[in-house]
Amino acid sequence: GNSVTQMEGPVTLSEEAFLTINCTYTATGYPSLFWYVQYPGEGLQLLLKATKADDKGSNKGFEATYRKETTSFHLEKGSVQVSDSAVYFCAPNERGSTLGRLYFGRGTQLTVWP
Amino acid sequence: IAGITQAPTSQILAAGRRMTLRCTQDMRHNAMYWYRQDLGLGLRLIHYSNTAGTTGKGEVPDGYSVSRANTDDFPLTLASAVPSQTSVYFCASSDPDSGELFFGEGSRLTVL
Numbered sequence A: 001g002n003s004v005t006q007m008e009g010p011v012t013l014s015e016e017a018f019l020t021i022n023c024t025y026t027a028t029g030y031p032s033l034f035w036y037v038q039y040p041g042e043g044l045q046l047l048l049k050a051t052k053a054d055d056k057g058s059n060k061g062f063e064a065t066y067r068k069e070t071t072s073f074h075l076e077k078g079s080v081q082v083s084d085s086a087v088y089f090c091a092p093n094e095r096g097s098t099l100g101r102l103y104f105g106r107g108t109q110l111t112v113w114p
Numbered sequence B: 001i002a003g004i005t006q007a008p009t010s011q012i013l014a015a016g017r018r019m020t021l022r023c024t025q026d027m028r029h030n031a032m033y034w035y036r037q038d039l040g041l042g043l044r045l046i047h048y049s050n051t052a053g054t055t056g057k058g059e060v061p062d063g064y065s066v067s068r069a070n071t072d073d074f075p076l077t078l079a080s081a082v083p084s085q086t087s088v089y090f091c092a093s094s095d096p097d098s099g100e101l102f103f104g105e106g107s108r109l110t111v112l
Helices: none
Strands: A003-006 A009-013 A019-021 A023-026 A032-038 A044-050 A056-059 A063-064 A074-075 A086-093 A108-114 B004-007 B010-013 B021-027 B032-037 B042-049 B065-068 B076-078 B088-094 B101-103 B106-109
Touching: A003 A086, A009 A019, A019 A108, A023 A086, A032 A063, A044 A063, A044 B101, B004 B088, B021 B032, B021 B088, B021 B106, B042 B065
Parallel strands: A009 A108, B010 B106
Antiparallel strands: A003 A023, A019 A074, A032 A044, A032 A086, A044 A056, A056 A063, A063 A074, A086 A108, B004 B021, B021 B076, B032 B042, B032 B088, B065 B076, B088 B101, B088 B106
16 A cells, blocks of 8 residues: 655754755555645645656755655755744655545654744 | 635534534535544544545544535534544545645544
8 A cells, every 4th residue: 555654753953954854655556746834723735746757846945856766755945944844744646546645644843943 | 716615613522422524625626535633643534535426434434424415515524522533624625637635724623
C-alpha cells in the first residue's frame, strides 16, 4: 500500500535560516506529489506540487523536487520567516486511480523565531 | 467561490449524543473525504466518496457514518459520540485532473 514518511518535528529555526523537511513515500502507481501547509487555527492549503519525475514545485520561496529514483519530495526554503511557522504535510496522490486520495504524512511543526 | 464549507465550527456535546457535521462544496468535485486530525497522529481518513451515491471506509471508520445523496453535500454522522472522538474534523474534495485536495476550515468537536 501507499505510505509517507516525513521528518518528525518540531523544527525550530531562527529567522533567515535554511529549512529542509524530508519526505519519502511508497506508492504502487506513479503519483503526483504535494506539500500542504496548515497555519494555526486554519485548514490545510496547498503549498506546492509536482506531477512528474524531476519536476520542481515552488511557491512562497519554498521548493521541492520530485525524485523518482529516491522516491522523495523534500521541502526546502533558503531563508525562513516568522510567518512560515506552521505545520507542513507531505502527500502523494495516485492520480487517475479509482480512489485518487492523498496519503498524508504526520506533519512537521515548524516554529521560526525572530 | 466558497470552496468547502463546514458546520459547525466547533461543538461540545455529551457522550452518547448523536451529532452530524455538515460539509458542502461548490466546485462540483466528484470525490469528497472526511479526515480527523489529532496531535501526533496527523490526518487520518475516516470515510470517502468517489461520486454521488457511493461511499467507502478509510483508515478509522468505526463510530462514523456518511452519506452522499448529491454531489455537493457529504455529512458525517456520529451515532453515539464517545470521548475518543474528540478531534478536529476536516472535509475535503479533490480536483480530478490534478488530484489536489481542497479543505474546509475544520470542525472542532469535544465529547465530554
